[in-house]
Amino acid sequence: MDQAPAKPRLNQLREYYDKNEQRLAIAFFIxxxxxxxxxxxxxxxxxxxxQQVVYLLVILLAxxxxxxxxxxxxxxxxxxxxxxxxxxxxxxxxxxxFFGNLLNLYTIFxxxxxxxxxxxxxxxxxxxxxxxxxxxxxxxxxxxxxxxxLALCFLAFFSHIVPIFVGxxxxxxxxxxxxxxxxxxxxxxxxxxxxxPTAFEKAKSQILVPMGVVLIAFLAxxxxxxxxxxxLSVPFVGVYHxxxxxxxxxxxxVFKLGHERPWWKFWHNxxxxxxxxxxxxxxxxxxxxxxxxxxxxxxxxxxxxxxxLGWVLQDxxxxxxxxxxxxxxxxxxxxxxxxxxKWKVQIETTDEREIGRVxxxxxxxxxQPRTFQYDVM
Numbered sequence: 001m002d003q004a005p006a007k008p009r010l011n012q013l014r015e016y017y018d019k020n021e022q023r024l025a026i027a028f029f030i031x032x033x034x035x036x037x038x039x040x041x042x043x044x045x046x047x048x049x050x051q052q053v054v055y056l057l058v059i060l061l062a063x064x065x066x067x068x069x070x071x072x073x074x075x076x077x078x079x080x081x082x083x084x085x086x087x088x089x090x091x092x093x094x095x096x097x098f099f100g101n102l103l104n105l106y107t108i109f110x111x112x113x114x115x116x117x118x119x120x121x122x123x124x125x126x127x128x129x130x131x132x133x134x135x136x137x138x139x140x141x142x143x144x145x146x147x148x149x150l151a152l153c154f155l156a157f158f159s160h161i162v163p164i165f166v167g168x169x170x171x172x173x174x175x176x177x178x179x180x181x182x183x184x185x186x187x188x189x190x191x192x193x194x195x196x197p198t199a200f201e202k203a204k205s206q207i208l209v210p211m212g213v214v215l216i217a218f219l220a221x222x223x224x225x226x227x228x229x230x231x232l233s234v235p236f237v238g239v240y241h242x243x244x245x246x247x248x249x250x251x252x253x254v255f256k257l258g259h260e261r262p263w264w265k266f267w268h269n270x271x272x273x274x275x276x277x278x279x280x281x282x283x284x285x286x287x288x289x290x291x292x293x294x295x296x297x298x299x300x301x302x303x304x305x306x307x308x309l310g311w312v313l314q315d316x317x318x319x320x321x322x323x324x325x326x327x328x329x330x331x332x333x334x335x336x337x338x339x340x341x342k343w344k345v346q347i348e349t350t351d352e353r354e355i356g357r358v359x360x361x362x363x364x365x366x367x368q369p370r371t372f373q374y375d376v377m
Contacts, residue, residue, distance in 0.1 A: 066091075110228045236287045238358060241281075241282075273361050273363070283334050296350075318350075
């Protein structure tokens with residue numbers, strides 16, 4: 001009995017992809033996230049920057065090709081050579097992988113640059129956008145949605161690249177980064193208007209309008225202080241009874257951090273339950289990561305919890321920081337005038353954008369002998 005000829009391997013893969021397109025889109029997102037966790041370097045690493053540039057260019061070129069294809073009759077991929085046919089069959093999956101990798105990068109960067117829950121919200125929005133892109137409702141939007149995602153990636157990319165090169169952050173630097181972030185898609189629109197004028201109306205609706213919507217959203221989030229201050233981040237902040245400078249033969253300048261934290265409170269950074277005796281001072285030690293050649297200023301802001309008014313600002317101490325150190329710039333703030341209760345200290349930029357925070361509770365105790373332990377950083 002004759003058997004039906006086996007389907008070519010490529011056709012089997014294509015059929016499987018068509019039947020499981022949404023699941024594969026999620027799998028590509030997860031794959032991009034895992035890939036990013038393995039390969040992610042410093043935010044100012046040339047490898048990391050180069051990777052983003054390549055991904056952005058590949059996505060831009062692929063979307064532009066799809067844009068011009070819509071102006072022509074549908075292609076018959078069955079008559080193409082294998083490599084070209086493979087590109088047309090799987091380019092959407094490749095675009096999703098690159099989008100997933102880029103958005104994962106920016107989620108991690110933004111998450112590290114703020115202790116606020118908005119960072120988690122940003123991740124949820126990204127997952128929603130990637131999954132929604134495969135739903136029937138968003139598929140009907142087609143290229144405008146993908147160009148909107150690309151605009152988001154361009155703006156996120158330049159929002160941290162421009163401060164790295166300028167060496168500062170702030171309103172003017174952010175606005176300049178938004179202008180630079182719009183240039184790639186604006187240049188595409190100008191090129192279409194100049195060389196393919198019949199397609200410019202389509203370009204406005206599918207490329208420029210989505211970019212404008214994303215830009216307005218970015219500006220609104222910045223004004224509301226919901227965009228973390230990349231590329232700054234606070235990898236460590238803790239509360240201590242003393243901070244002393246010392247010289248180590250191998251490490252050079254180190255800081256000895258005195259505390260009386262019980263061994264079992266391993267999740268605390270120093271004395272987050274602070275037992276204050278007479279004349280004690282509270283030391284908040286922190287490390288701020290910033291790129292090389294970065295020089296700016298942060299504020300150490302002390303808040304006390306009032307049962308009626310909530311968190312009340314008690315003090316604000318400016319500290320100049322310099323970037324480049326692998327473990328981050330080390331600094332600390334000291335407070336000698338305080339009262340018992342719940343406290344928090346926030347590390348903020350000069351325009352009051354939070355980078356990190358630490359909570360602690362303070363209790364006054366009578367003078368008695370005590371033994372401090374020391375962490376060295």
